[in-house]
């Protein structure tokens with residue numbers, strides 16, 4: 001549930017999303033389409049608003065992880081192609097038909113089950129199938145060209161199914177070393193070569209592949225994390241255009257107090273003031289996804305970095321201020337403040353993880369606001 005009556009907010013800049021898409025489209029070979037990946041509530045940014053910005057920016061389709069995420073977009077009024085990226089149960093074929101959600105097929109056993117199910121439960125609308133090739137991710141998909149051609153033959157026997165796409169996913173597109181990437185690309189090319197006719201969509205690029213590889217295969221890219229202005233490599237590789245971060249995380253000081261030397265702060269008294277200090281309380285905590293590992297990180301108040309002191313609580317943190325700031329002063333946890341900047345990558349470094357995870361785990365308690 002969103003907590004609206006509290007100053008903690010995620011602010012999403014739609015312009016940044018549109019700029020990132022425009023820059024990517026300018027980089028891509030002419031005619032290649034861009035589907036915006038808005039799974040996991042738009043990587044925590046808000047799926048519907050991100051999808052709107054992405055379509056306005058030139059995306060011609062959307063990708064989600066689950067059926068429910070697809071339905072959410074249809075109910076919000078999107079009529080563009082929507083592709084589910086995860087395996088669905090054959091039991092839900094009537095649902096994906098009804099909402100015209102394309103979905104992946106990655107095994108012959110799945111096709112057999114689906115065919116059987118459809119004999120008893122016919123569906124009225126076409127089922128939009130994208131064959132998934134496992135070219136080296138070891139996740140979902142057919143492993144060999146022979147399996148792919150068997151799948152195509154099987155799909156042709158199921159009257160409700162339309163062979164709309166074929167795709168694969170790269171495991172190392174964000175790395176400087178490209179040999180495994182090239183092995184995967186070759187494997188995918190081998191699977192395409194066996195087809196008499198290519199389907200409407202052929203796609204293999206995620207953000208990293210779209211940014212750093214001039215991939216001759218495919219006519220569409222699945223553009224995810226870079227759409228949000230985040231570098232898929234975490235900074236190891238530089239993007240060929242400046243990625244514009246879309247997300248800001250802000251709050252306000254709800255109390256400011258001066259403590260004397262020797263005062264304990266927070267659960268477990270893990271911090272003790274060494275002199276007279278100004279301590280500010282900020283209403284965000286681990287229940288918002290601002291996890292306990294953020295202890296010791298610095299947030300921005302009036303352009304100055306202020307350390308989070310004491311343990312992160314469920315709903316609050318305490319920060320050491322260089323001076324007495326008035327209550328209600330803006331606190332920036334991610335974003336720019338007074339000429340200084342904190343990025344999701346900085347937060348990820350502190351948490352020893354990747355920015356994808358940080359963004360996704362910002363909880364639904366924090367309201368998302370959108371700026372054009």
Ligand SMILES: *Cc1c(COP(=O)(O)O)cnc(C)c1O
Pocket residue numbers: 037039085169205206207208222223224225226232
């Ligand atoms: C999540 C996902 C993407 C997008 O990846 P990014 O690294 O965010 O660009 C593309 N394709 C598949 C299959 C995915 O699961």
